[in-house]
Amino acid sequence: MPHFYTRVMKLSHAGLIIFLVLLLDQASKIYIKTHFMIDQSIHVFDWFHIHFIENPGAAWGVGIPGKYGKLILSIFRIVAIIGIGYWLWQSVKKKAPKVLIISIALIFAGALGNIIDSVFYGVIFDHSVNNVATFMSKEPYGSLFHGKVVDMLYFPLIDTQLPDWIPFYGGQRFTFFDPIFNIADTAISVAVGLLIIFNKKAFKK
Secondary structure, three states: OOOOOOOOOOOOHHHHHHHHHHHHHHHHHHHHHHHOOOOOEEEEEEEEEEEEEEEEOOHHHOOOOOOOOHHHHHHHHHHHHHHHHHHHHHHHHHHOOOHHHHHHHHHHHHHHHHHHHHHHHHHEEEOOOOOOOEEOOOOOOOOOOOOOOOEEEEEEOEEEEEEOOOOOOOOOOEEEEEOEOOOOHHHHHHHHHHHHHOOOOOOOO
């Protein structure tokens, strides 16, 4: 039986992956926006919290400074998603390895999920500072192309105090894996991980 990375995938299969990722991503973001205020947190486990933040930048909160930084970033995302979509279409057409098509579909879905926030959230939600946002608000917090990306997944895998004997940092609090992210970011990260692990299979030519 052929391995999972060699079976032929159709565009409809990739479309299903994209649809499911977008559904989970947007459903989780809309729920968080309409039930949480900024910096509100729920302690699920010691190593997993739901912690609502917003960022104006790209994945993992990286942004472009300046007056037009947000607009430039949003336009860049749209151009990038067109390129990723073409890459996906070409890969399916050429019957590329399944792992490559799955990875591209995940990257496409993750990028599109954050584009939706950046382009539309500024005109469909009001502020979340000291306030639970309203969906389709009459007083939105921003404008088209100037929305903020919703993040909520926080995994503080290590949260401890360093021993006093450690030079310079002794006695200070130490946490490992501080980024707060969303399902769209997760999809992109999983795709990158697949491409690294199955690099030779994905790009065998």
